[in-house]
Amino acid sequence: MLQPRSSDASLIAHAGRSYFPIAFIARLPFAMMVVGVLTLVVASRDSVALGGINSAFVGIGSAVFGPMVGAAADRLGQRKVLVPVGLANGGLLGVLPFVVQSAAPDLAVLAMSFLIGATAPQVAPMSRTRLVAIIRQRMSGDRRERVLSGTMAYESAADETVFIIGPFLVGLLASAIAPWVAVAGASVLTFVFVTAFALHPTGKLSAGQHAVVAQAPARELLRPRLVVVVAGILGIGFFFGSTLTSLTAFMEIHGESSQAGLLYGLMGIGSAGLALGSAAFPKTFGIGWRWLVFGLVLLGGAVAFASADSVLAVGIVLAIMGVGIGPTLVAQYSLGSDRSPVGRSATTMTILGSAVIVGQSLTSAVVGEVAERSGTEAAMLFPALSAALVVLAAVVNLVLSRRDQRG
Template identity: 65%
Template structure:
């Protein structure tokens, strides 16, 4: 998949890199769902569970780009390892706090801290791989390898964001809700630390010196901000879908099965994300975003009209086919639009947008479930899918036609 005439990206990164990076990003995907599930189970309120997920998202939104900027300046090792250790400790303590008589406000504060210290392995991994591509891959092959790499990374994200909730559902149903958070803490302690210490952690997509970095104001370019808005929409979609699904199933006492149902979406998501690397160059990234975003919207309308589990499962399967290529397109655009020396910052901006969108949407959807009922909440994913399409239209407007048709080259080595 990452083949060039002379070598492979896998050989440059190391054969252990990809499975390590995959497992290391699992705790991040389990965090918001695990917090939601545990709070609902222990405190008996979907609204409070959604608020805690939102609090974790707020923490990520506030700290994520700052951690990315620190990694651009100091290197990933100096950031990921200490942050991962703090996050693992907070996750472990959260189990005790949520089961105690601690006031809700203190619980929300702790959720903010958990989000703020969440190690964003996915954007850090993209940054490392882009650095390898710009330094090790021949210029003639870079764009093809970048496309395949972003397709894989997005497929990995999709799989993890499905597997994470799936694991939470399995553990919560089979054993206890607290075990999901305990598992996330253990995975963070072992695998995030190992990922931080991996030799690729020394790599930067640009120079580490601040004098070689593009000015921070370039991160506020309209084209890049529309991509960040699109990633926010993806997060909003994730949160609305999972929480509305949880509320719908909880009405019959089966809320713990939400992670299992949610896993259905991962089948099409992973397959189509990986398959997007085979799309022809003339099928531009913006066109892919609009095409598959529209499929996402159509499937979300079907989901909104569902009143039985079979229809929900069918809608979730189709939703996966739309979400995968859409996310691939957004991250590929972000890699191309990232200002020089700001790759980790750019990728964490997208990662933070996904998480804060998921968390805020979880809170809003939870409130809708409690106030208006689960069937009303089923309509919210369609609203978020419309936001994804609108962001894609805004990106197309901000990007001239010749530029949309051209596949930009990466920064030369």
Template identity: 55%
Template sequence: MSTPASPPAVAQRPLVHHTGFWYFPVAFVARLPFAMMTVGVLALVVAMRGSVALGGLTSAAVGVGVVVAGPVLGDLADRFGQRRVLVPVGLANGILLAVFPLVVATARADGLLLAAAAAIGLTGPQTAAMSRSRVMALIGARIAPECRERTFSRAMAYESAADETAFVIGPFVVGVLAALIAPWAPIVGAAVLSFVFVTAFALHPTGRAVPARSEREEMAPFRELLHPRMLVLVAAVFGVGLFFGSTLTSLTAFMDAQGAPEAGALLYGVMGVGSAVLALAVALLPERFPLRWRLVLFAAILTASAGAYTVGGSVTTVTLVLCLMGIGVGPSLVTLFSLAGHRSPRGRGASTMTMLASALTLAQALSSAVTGAVAESVSVGTAMLFPAGAAALVLAMAAVNASSSRRWDGEARAA
């Protein structure tokens, strides 16, 4: 018996028809606890304990927890469905965030403080990765074949722009709440957002777009995630994370040398906003411009502008260079996630996206620590070389991907 085709009127409708209007605002706000918790923990510990070193260690513990848990949560979501994973994780994260100010105030042992911070990271809701996985599933199931490529490009552009905007807004909200209320306010605010919006995201009807393992054909084996066609993307995203961490830290050190350390985050925000805008603009590129060559072009722009950043100079010059860097980094990140979406092994969408997100987070944490140590112990000029090295890694991976992309994608289609 033949299976009836999907009604053309439904197949031709835009993605927002299938997600519902409120999906994207809810998914965006649900990103903010993740963007706020690392900076919020740092600010709270420094304010209440008076130790920048302990604050840095505590913040790093959150990052380590995120990296460890990310792939595990992605695998669990692929196996059992996003709702069953995100609801308990979001609630646990909200509880841990809410009690963390009490831990900071009462815990005498630093080990207990670090353990609490790591637990926050382990329960960090991977909303961005889960959202990409949902959107990918919806496009594959409900968008007409002739519209899928354009819709997919626009969706990935939006998701990357939303990530970057959240990571600009998150630290800003932390600073405002800490200044206007108290150092504990950002953490409590993140807890409320996690309780309300992460739960709302988890329970949103789009969660059914990604079925649990029991409701679909067999998942691809885990080793498919370790194929070179996937690892080259992970390495490139790791390079982007190195770029983000080293740029923010070296820029802060540069502005500190100018006598205005607080302006470092502001200038970084200039790059972040520009990067988000350019990330959205990627959706306007013609489909005949292949993803592999887009990545080479944007990685080359990133490398060239990061090279100019190493020269330093005046605040005006550095600001202009940051704008150029935004032109390269935002579109590069969009293209990498688009390639990952196309190559994601069968039934492994959430695992793929959390693997890339974890690589990004780990690289940011490592590069921030190393760049800060170099800026303090060697020189600011030396620290400003690090973004160029990170950009060179992205370009090298882009070249590897371009040289082997046809063969890898052919193997994937055959499989």
């Protein structure tokens, strides 16, 4: 169990040294699912469009059931929810390669993809919920704001890093061994690390928190200031999906489609570093303005991506785009945490996490179809459209914030 500690102790001391590595690795299967399914289906059934549709079904399953998983965790506690969900998800991932490589109809593969999304363990939002609970309950008031800011920066950097590492691992395993190995690896990671995360002592802390705090009405989740954050992070999901799928189509032209995940990993170079560095930004550089400024960096890189015509040029542009992603995610998750209705933090964070994978999945399907019907050049326009949504949501967020300040 968690040991009582002084309010001056560090967050690592409060959570335990094993917590952060377990929570980080437990996120990887979630980040590998969409790309793993896409790569496996494309390789086994020779159709980018079918692979994209299956990726979309993963996202649809997560969109439908992800918030329910978060709501159940708010009410019942994380352990009671994560253990059975994680075991079910690990089993489904383990079975998927056999179904895809068999003579089973495409509809059976789609059903499996949907179930994988529906049982996706929501580790990242639940980790945020646990750490916020520790900060608010066990740290002195003069430290909370600074530690919370640093924690949101770390959590966003961890999310961004796994969403880069995940596809990178899929590409590495697919090109070095076989596409099914990546999905099988995600299954093993789910069984081991999601279970370890679920059983970690911090899982009891968040449950105890919600047991003594009355929940705000569910309609509070529909407040415009929270909805605009969901829209913005959905745009990041759109960006991830459209970039990876169009990149896969681009690399397929160059005869190396399985290596798209390796090239995609270049975005993580600047992204993770700047996400971690977000805690050092001055207070005068407000969270809303950070979202807008780095969203514009993302948009500029996406426009350049659309016109890139060589593997080298694409690699350079991907590294530039990474600079915009990390701080943008930090800003969005920080705002989501601040605006979460009372007693519904796991639900809110799960909605935000689901928005990323939903956006990634839907654009994987759409851009995969566009790539087959209209060509790679048309597909490579979609990251810019996605980044434009991120910027638009940032502008709306600033308008709503200013209106609330005047009110």
